[in-house]
Amino acid sequence: MRHPAVAVEAGVCYGRSDVALAGAAGAGAAALAARLAALGARTPQRIETSPLTRCASVARVLGQMHGGIVAHEDARLAEMDFGAWEMQRWDAIERAQIDAWAADFEHARMHGGESVAQFEARVRAWFDALRTCESLWVVAHAGVIRAITAHALGLPLVHCTKWPLEMAAIVTLRRDASSGEWLLARWNA
Numbered sequence: 001m002r003h004p005a006v007a008v009e010a011g012v013c014y015g016r017s018d019v020a021l022a023g024a025a026g027a028g029a030a031a032l033a034a035r036l037a038a039l040g041a042r043t044p045q046r047i048e049t050s051p052l053t054r055c056a057s058v059a060r061v062l063g064q065m066h067g068g069i070v071a072h073e074d075a076r077l078a079e080m081d082f083g084a085w086e087m088q089r090w091d092a093i094e095r096a097q098i099d100a101w102a103a104d105f106e107h108a109r110m111h112g113g114e115s116v117a118q119f120e121a122r123v124r125a126w127f128d129a130l131r132t133c134e135s136l137w138v139v140a141h142a143g144v145i146r147a148i149t150a151h152a153l154g155l156p157l158v159h160c161t162k163w164p165l166e167m168a169a170i171v172t173l174r175r176d177a178s179s180g181e182w183l184l185a186r187w188n189a
Contacts, residue, residue, distance in 0.1 A: 001036075001139055003054040004028035005167040011089050015143070016081035016113065018052050025057035032058065032168055033065055039170065039189055042135035044069060049139040050077040059139040071139070076126035079141035083113030105158055120157055123147040145171055152182035163187060 005022040008014050021028060044066055049059035051073040059071035085093055101108045109115040114122075123144055130136070138148075146160040152173050165171075165188055172186035 001032055001137070001171070002142055002145055002165055002167060002169045003050075003058055003139060004031070006054050009089075011091060013082050013085045013088055013090055013093070015079045015086060015141075016052075017086045019054060021054050021057065026061050028168065029058045029061035029065065032170070033062060035168075035170060035189070036137075039172075039186070041137075041170075041172070043067075044137040045133050045135050047071040047137045047139070048077065049073055050079065050141060050144065051075055052078055052141075055139040055141065059137075062137065062139065074126055076122045077138065077140045077144050080116070080119040080143045081113035083109070083111035085111040085113070116157065119143065120147050120151075124151050127151055145169075149173065149184060149187075153184060 003021070006014065007020045007022045044062070047059050047063050047066075047069050049055045049071045055077070056071065056073055059073075063069035063071045090098075097110050100110055106117045107115050109118075124147070127148055140148075142165045145165060146163070147157055149155075149171060150157040150160045170186060170189040171184075172189070174183050174185050175181070176183055
C-alpha cells in the first residue's frame with residue numbers, strides 16, 4: 001500500500017526526502033485497515049516498510065492493530081533518491097535536465113541521485129530476497145510499488161509509470177499456486 005498524503009505542496013519532488021504525513025499516522029492506518037478489511041485482505045503475517053516516516057509510522061500502527069506485529073523497516077523500500085531535485089518544484093527544475101532524464105529514463109542521473117536502473121535494482125533485490133509468507137503487507141511509495149509490480153509481472157518499469165497510483169492506494173499481487181507466476185489482483189483499490 002502507498003503511504004497516505006504528505007505535508008508537501010503539490011508539484012514538489014520529495015522522493016527520498018523524509019517528509020511528514022499531512023494527517024496523523026493512526027488515522028491513515030485506520031483508514032487503510034478498514035479498506036483492506038472491506039476488500040477481504042488476509043491478516044498480515046508480516047509487515048515490511050520503507051524506513052521513511054511517511055511509511056514507517058503507518059506500518060507501525062498497522063502492526064499494533066494486527067496483534068502487535070513489528071513492522072520491519074528495509075532501506076531498499078525507500079523511494080528513489082532524486083539528489084539535487086529533492087524538495088524542488090518540478091516546474092523549477094531546468095527543462096533541459098527533465099528532457100535529458102526522459103531521453104535516458106533508465107540510466108540518466110543528472111540530479112546526482114539514483115538512476116532509475118539503480119533504484120529498480122535496489123527494489124528488485126528486496127523482492128527477490130522475500131521469504132515465503134502467506135500474507136505480507138508492505139507500506140511503501142509509488143515508485144517502489146511500481147518497481148515491485150513491474151518486476152513481479154515481468155514488465156519494463158516504464159510501462160507501470162503510466163499507471164496512476166493515488167495516495168493510500170492498495171495494490172494486491174498474488175502468486176499462482178500452480179504456475180508460480182505473479183498476478184496483479186488489484187491496482188489503486
